[in-house]
Amino acid sequence: MHISEGVLSPVVLGAGAALAALGVTAGLKRLDHDRLMTVAILSSAFFVASLIHVPIGPASAHLVLNGLLGVMLGWAAFPAIFVALALQALLFQFGGLTVLGVNTFNMALPPVLCYYVFRPMLHGPSRLRGGAAFACGFLSVGASALLTAVSLGLSGEAFIPAARALMLAHIPVMIVEGVVTALVVSFIARVRPEMLAFTSTAHG
Template sequence: MHIAEGVLPWPILVAGGALTALGTAVGLRRVDYDKIMSVAMLSAAFFVGSLVHVPVMGSSAHLVLGGLLGIVLGWAAFPAILVALLLQAVLFQFGGLTTLGVNTFNMAAPAVLCHYIFRPLLESRSPKQRNIAAFAFGFLALLFSALLTAGSLALTEGFLVAAVALLASHVAVMVIEGFVTMFAFGFLARVKPEVLEAGGVRPQTS
């Protein structure tokens, strides 16, 4: 879901850059030394996962893993995604430097939002509730990211069709993201619960 260079007008670029700067500042203030490794690993996972993409007019369809980053990192998803997108723009020309702020906000803000909505459900004693919450985390994080990206394109003259195509192309990916997030959460809860606890989630495995 990288918006390419030269697509968006400057007001959207400036607004996206300002919001990302704010989110990154909050994220960096909330990162402690115990969380640095988790931030680095998930930033790398985001970097690799979103390299496999299918071009869609002005954007692309690929795994984002925003739900997983939101579960583990919370606000730290902003700097993690920013670094990954910066490297992708510099090394592979995915997205771009001028659209870095917009692309980061579109992917990181939903991760943070879902963190606050679903975190209590992830701590439920019911395995079914935990699985549903983790699936919804992944599905809705990508849905909100797709809506923000499509909205950015829809506000640009001549890109309404591209915005609709973007949403349509990501429906299947949203379902995949939901299952990936659900299985990843279940695995971490059983094997490495301290990773989730560093993000403020205290899973119940009984």
């Protein structure tokens, strides 16, 4: 779901950079330093998962795991995703530095919003928690794909077909992400519940 350099308009690039900076700042302010290891591990998981990608015009489809980061990190998903995307841009030329802000915002905002929307259900019984975790994974990827499509569409009518293709390509990814997020959250809730954001007051 990376947008390549040289695609977006300066206005979209500037807006994305500003919004991403706000998100990363908020995430760092709310970050419990005792959870830095968890943030680092999940940032690494996001980094690795995104390496396997299928190009779709100026963007790409791949396993994202941003919903999982939202459930487990809350606002800290912003700096975790920012670091992973920055390393991908520097080491593998995925995306790029000029579009780092837009890519960070598109991938980080949806999981943070999903976390707060579904947090009451995540506190509930295991079945309810599993359904909420699935929704976070499913909707986070869908909303990120939508934001990416909107970013492309706002940069020129020529990118609208690519934006539509991007949305369609991510429908199966949304389902897979929902299942993976539900399974991982259910497992961690049993063995290491302190790793989940909704069990910590530091992310409220």
